Each structure stands twice: as structure tokens, then as C-alpha cells.
Amino acid sequence: MPSATTHPAELRRVDFSNHAEIVSALSSDGGVILTNFTTTETVDRVNEEVAPWLARDKPWKGRLFPPETRRCSRLIGRSDTARREWLADDRLFAVLGRFLGKTTRIWYDDVATEHTTEPILSTANTIDVRPGAAAQRLHRDDKVHHADHDDMTEAGYKPGADVSISLLVPGVESTSENGATLVIPGSHLWGDERPPKREEASRACMKPGEALMFLGSMYHAGGANVTKDQHRPVHGLFFCRGNMRAEENVYLGFPEEQVKEWSDKELRRTGYAISSPNLGFVDFVSPMHLIKGTWKPEEHEFLVDLD
Numbered sequence: 001m002p003s004a005t006t007h008p009a010e011l012r013r014v015d016f017s018n019h020a021e022i023v024s025a026l027s028s029d030g031g032v033i034l035t036n037f038t039t040t041e042t043v044d045r046v047n048e049e050v051a052p053w054l055a056r057d058k059p060w061k062g063r064l065f066p067p068e069t070r071r072c073s074r075l076i077g078r079s080d081t082a083r084r085e086w087l088a089d090d091r092l093f094a095v096l097g098r099f100l101g102k103t104t105r106i107w108y109d110d111v112a113t114e115h116t117t118e119p120i121l122s123t124a125n126t127i128d129v130r131p132g133a134a135a136q137r138l139h140r141d142d143k144v145h146h147a148d149h150d151d152m153t154e155a156g157y158k159p160g161a162d163v164s165i166s167l168l169v170p171g172v173e174s175t176s177e178n179g180a181t182l183v184i185p186g187s188h189l190w191g192d193e194r195p196p197k198r199e200e201a202s203r204a205c206m207k208p209g210e211a212l213m214f215l216g217s218m219y220h221a222g223g224a225n226v227t228k229d230q231h232r233p234v235h236g237l238f239f240c241r242g243n244m245r246a247e248e249n250v251y252l253g254f255p256e257e258q259v260k261e262w263s264d265k266e267l268r269r270t271g272y273a274i275s276s277p278n279l280g281f282v283d284f285v286s287p288m289h290l291i292k293g294t295w296k297p298e299e300h301e302f303l304v305d306l307d
């Protein structure tokens, strides 16, 4: 616990080519700032590709985002560059696989087989945090998966403990003034009984080309943008274990025209509703609304209260 005379620990900076050091930093601190993650030209291209979507977005009406933010959902479909340069990067998935991949021995009669599940993208979006935007509350991103957390502060990090990893790529230089992410290094080791405190958090300030990677169990929060004139777009790619989904992909199996005739109860039980908190949205909206045609963005509050 930091005293009044000490500062909270900061995350380490590690070159993106140094796989072993990245794994070590994530295991010991829960997060790491990747230097040379990408180029400033690539960041500029992604910024340009999402700009039209940010421009048409409306102020958020729920608690998840301050009204001074704008969003571009479906990032990997709307930015070819983000998909080709970041999602398809094998160095990235080598790290993700170390934490989120899982190999299990499975018996078929008396024959032992091994099966490995690989990480998948859980969601990707751009959030543009504009002047006046308040800070988020400190939280763990793996809350959407109802992850359990044992206290590992004495024993040390247990491989396989995490179910998700977040990657934030700043579109501009992120500073304490424009809202650089608040992080609590080491908080991935805390048990579920321990709440996070603001005075325990440091800042993940970054230049374009760098990226913040952290385990789903590490406490963090988007900072307040207290500038008068700086937009702070951040491109987020969020990953989870590959087995965190239903066995059958019913969403591709059944056309929308068919399921719109189903009852709310039938749709909910098939997985079209939001799993609280905030799992299963499309464009931050419950699929139930989209299927039923009841979504009226000018009238409704956003039902998905992400944070």
C-alpha cells in the first residue's frame, strides 16, 4: 500500500519483440506498455478509417461512457488496417496464447487425447475521449465473464488464472491531462474481497506506436480528459479464451427473419439477450432490440451499461 510519500508503481515498458519479457511483466505486474507495438503511420491510417464513424456517433446516455465520448464499434470491420496490422499479428497472439490458450487431456474410452483452445477476439472498438469527459470507475475487464479471483499476493501469479486480455492502442499521445489510463500494477494478484482505490493507481502515458496490454484481472480506468481542446481516441482490442461461447453458433445458423418471430423468452434462452454485465452486445445495444426492431436511439437510453 503506497504511503503519502511514495508513488504508486508504474508499468514497465518492454519492446514488442521481446516475448519473454512481456510474459514476465504481465505475470508479475498484470500489465505492460509495449514499445514499438506499431508505427505512427499505421496509427494515423486507423485514425482516418474510424473518423467517419466517430463523427456520426451520438453522446452516450448510460453510465458506461461520459457524454463527451464518441465510439466506433465493429473496429476490425471498419478499419482494414487495424485488422491486418494488429489482429493478424502473430507476435500478439503468441503472448495471448501463453495466458489464454488452454490444453486439456480428454479421454475417449481409454484413449487419451489432447485438445487446445486458442484465444479469440471478444470485442474491438475505438473510443474518442473528448474534453470534459469524466474518468471511468476502477474495474476489471474480466467482470463480463464472471471471473473468480483467488488472492495470489503471497504465492505469486498462477498461469491460467486469467480468461481475458485487453490491448489499448492510443491514437494520439496520451497524457495525464487528456486521460491516460489509470492502472494498478500488481492488482491482478488480488482476491475478490479487496476493492481498488484511486490512490493506488498510476498512469499509463503513451506515445503513438506504443500500446497498453493488461490481463483481464488488473484494475484500471479510463482517465478524465481535463484539457480544453484535445481529443484522445484509443483503439481497443479485447481478447478472451476461445471456449468462452456457446457450443453452437446459432447466430449464424438462424437468419434474422426467422428469429424475429420467436418470443422474448425463447430469444433470451438462446443467448440473444445481454449477459449481465455487458456481454453479448452489438454496437453496444442488446441484440434483442435489433431483432425486434424496437431500438430507437433518439428515444431510448442505451441498455448496455458497459464499463
Ligand SMILES: [Fe+2]
Pocket (backbone or CB within 6 Å): 139, 140, 141, 220, 221, 307
Ligand atoms: Fe476497462
